[in-house]
Every structure is written in structure tokens, then in C-alpha cells.
Amino acid sequence: MMNDKISVIVPVYNVELYLNKCLQSIIGSTYSNLEIILINDGSPDNCDKLCKEWELKDNRIIYIKKENGGVCSARNLGLDKATGNYIAFVDADDYISPFMYERLYTLMIDNEADLVICGRTRILEDKIVNYKDTGIQIFSGKNVNMQNLSCQFDLNISVNKLYKKTLFKDLRFPLNMTYAEDLFIIPDILSKAHKIVYTSEGLYYYVERKNSASFTLNEKKLLNDICAKQKLLNYLISNHANCSIAFDWLFAAYTNLYNNSNSFRTKIKAWIFYAKFYRIHFKWSICHAKASIFLVLPSLYNWIKRNNILTL
Structure with a gap:
């Protein structure tokens, strides 16, 4: 049942406090045929030492160190090096259920799917957030309905998914984006996926840190956010899919740009x-x-x- 290799790509940058827990969760997976690709994106902390130690512990780990170029360049390098039939991503400050890849792979094979998505369990500083159980759903990339997901944001991240490697043929993460880069490629993924399986099981543990890149916004990131959400809305409109959530996302992105503008002049530009x-x-x-x-x-x-x- 587990003959197919899954390449798990883990970008590493400034996460020495979280890396051990992340890698332990991947190595402890009940799906054993893994290729774990650690991409050290020029991390200035102790991650290099930790990655080398983990590489010695498990022969499934491939460690690559590169100059800093951002998470997109790290993921793209991982995609170039991956030899598995399937692709997965994990952020190094998150962790996964030991059953995640076995469950997603089983759903992939049983349903002859191209993409499988699972729900998330959000880990906040003082609490754990679980989402409602909406069961298993099957759809194509052209008729995806975010309203039917356990959490609407399950669509817009790359890490809670198992992909057929062929979906990334001629597709890579955008190097010019420092925010919302996951969401930006989602329409491209959806357009290639003939069948998608979604399970609301919270198998990916999404750790939210207030000092992470997701919480430090600037004008460039906010414009990236608008670009990605506009692309998603255009895709859904062109395929006559439910657009209500995508419209709300894009509207919120514009209001964020306006409200985070630091001067009257930039607010006027944002309003225009x-x-x-x-x-x-x-x-x-x-x-x-x-x-x-x-x-x-x-x-x-x-x-x-x-x-x-x-x-x-």
C-alpha cells in the first residue's frame, strides 16, 4: 500500500526552537516511504547544526544548504530535487499528525485523485482551535466551493496537502512574492487537478507565532496579498464557481492596504x-x-x- 515515495519539502529559516518537534513528527509518520528534503535558506541561527544532526539520524533525510532567497526559492529547490511520486510541504515551525500522510495517500489512491487536502488544527499561544467536521468531499478544481470546507482557509496554504508530482510540472512558487505565495499558485494547481479530495480532519498542526512573517505586514506584502486574491477570484469567476468567499478575501485585502497606509498620500493611492x-x-x-x-x-x-x- 505504501510503495509510492512522498517527497516532503521543509524550508528552514530561523526556526531552531521548533525544528526538532517538526522533524520528529515527520519521521514518526506511519507512512514510512518518505524522502525528507531540508532546505536551509541561509538561516542565521543554529539550524545548520540541527539539520546535520538529523541527517545522520535518518537516511531518508536529504539536507541542502543555500544562500537566503526566501521560502519560495527554498520550496522550488526542493521541487527540483524531489524524486518522489507525490509532493508535500511542511513549514519548519509547524508539525503533523503521525497519520497525516498515510491518510492522505489512502484517500489519493482510493479516489484516483490528483490532490488531497486535510483540515488544520491551529495552535495558538494559549489555546488549540479545532474546526467543525464536514467529512469528506470530492470535487474538481473547477467547481471547488470554499463554503463547504471545515475552514475556508484550508484552500489557501500549501502545507496541508498531498500533491501528485505532475501538478508541479512547469509550475513553481513565485520568486517575486514575499506574502500570499501559497495562494498565488492555488488557481494553477486547481486548473490541473481533475479530482480533489478534501477531509476536514485536522491532521496538520498550524502553529501561529506573533513574530512570524505572516503577522509582520508592509505595503509590499499587502500588494502581494491583493495580487494572489485577485487571481483566485478571477479563476473562480471564469469557472462559474462560488465566488462569495474569494470576493470577501479580496475586499479585506484592499481595506488592509488602506488601513495600514502610513500617510494621507498613500491612503489616497490605496483608495484609488x-x-x-x-x-x-x-x-x-x-x-x-x-x-x-x-x-x-x-x-x-x-x-x-x-x-x-x-x-x-
């Missing part, structure tokens, strides 16, 4: 950017009160939202 979005997606925008309120008076929208006066 949003006004173009409103015009292009007029038939969607006009149906959402929040979109029109933000267009007319952003400060009023922010006040209503901050005080929870009505559901926007």
Missing part, C-alpha cells in the same frame, strides 16, 4: 486602487453594503466594523 477594484467587479460590489460604504467613506466603514454595529 480600491475604486478601480469596485468598478471592475461592480456587479459583486454593489450587492455588498460594506463595499459601497468603504468606497464612499472608509472611516465610516472602519467605525461600523470596530463597534460591531451591524454585520458587514
Whole structure:
């Protein structure tokens, strides 16, 4: 049952406090035919020593050290080196259930799927967040409905998935993006996947750290976010799929850009950017009160939202 090799790609950067737990969880997987590719992306901490120690412990581990180029370059190098029939990604500050890859592989084979997605268990500083059980669903990349997922964000990350390696033929992560790079390639993955299986089981443990890159936003990252969410919305519209969540994501990305602008001039630029979005997606925008309120008076929208006066 486990004849196929899974290449697990783990970018490593500034995670010496978390790396051991991450690798222990992968090595302890009940699916044993793994190729574990550690890509040290020029980490300045003690990760080099830790990676070398782990490489000696398990002959399934391949350790590669490179100059810093970002998580996309690290994942792309892992894809270039991978020899498995299937691909998986793990962030080095997260960890996985010992049953994750066995479960996803079984669903992949039993359903002749190209992509299998599982739910996440969020690990916050003071609590564990589990999501509702929505069971197993099967769909194609053209009719994916995020409303049916246990958590709508299960779609937009790369790490809670098992991919056929062929999905990455002629596809790599965008080197010019430092944020939302996972989401950016999702439409490309969906367009190639004839059958997708989703299970709401929270098999991937997603650790949220306030000092991680996901919580430190700047204008470039916010523009990356808009770019990725616009691409997803365009894909869903072109395939006549349910677009409501994707529209909400993109709207929120524009409001984040406006609210995180540091000067009046940059706020005006952000508002003009949003006004173009409103015009292009007029038939969607006009149906959402929040979109029109933000267009007319952003400060009023922010006040209503901050005080929870009505559901926007």
C-alpha cells in the first residue's frame, strides 16, 4: 500500500526552537516511504547544526544548504530535487499528525485523485482551535466551493496537502512574492487537478507565532496579498464557481492596504486602487453594503466594523 515515495519539502529559516518537534513528527509518520528534503535558506541561527544532526539520524533525510532567497526559492529547490511520486510541504515551525500522510495517500489512491487536502488544527499561544467536521468531499478544481470546507482557509496554504508530482510540472512558487505565495499558485494547481479530495480532519498542526512573517505586514506584502486574491477570484469567476468567499478575501485585502497606509498620500493611492477594484467587479460590489460604504467613506466603514454595529 505504501510503495509510492512522498517527497516532503521543509524550508528552514530561523526556526531552531521548533525544528526538532517538526522533524520528529515527520519521521514518526506511519507512512514510512518518505524522502525528507531540508532546505536551509541561509538561516542565521543554529539550524545548520540541527539539520546535520538529523541527517545522520535518518537516511531518508536529504539536507541542502543555500544562500537566503526566501521560502519560495527554498520550496522550488526542493521541487527540483524531489524524486518522489507525490509532493508535500511542511513549514519548519509547524508539525503533523503521525497519520497525516498515510491518510492522505489512502484517500489519493482510493479516489484516483490528483490532490488531497486535510483540515488544520491551529495552535495558538494559549489555546488549540479545532474546526467543525464536514467529512469528506470530492470535487474538481473547477467547481471547488470554499463554503463547504471545515475552514475556508484550508484552500489557501500549501502545507496541508498531498500533491501528485505532475501538478508541479512547469509550475513553481513565485520568486517575486514575499506574502500570499501559497495562494498565488492555488488557481494553477486547481486548473490541473481533475479530482480533489478534501477531509476536514485536522491532521496538520498550524502553529501561529506573533513574530512570524505572516503577522509582520508592509505595503509590499499587502500588494502581494491583493495580487494572489485577485487571481483566485478571477479563476473562480471564469469557472462559474462560488465566488462569495474569494470576493470577501479580496475586499479585506484592499481595506488592509488602506488601513495600514502610513500617510494621507498613500491612503489616497490605496483608495484609488480600491475604486478601480469596485468598478471592475461592480456587479459583486454593489450587492455588498460594506463595499459601497468603504468606497464612499472608509472611516465610516472602519467605525461600523470596530463597534460591531451591524454585520458587514
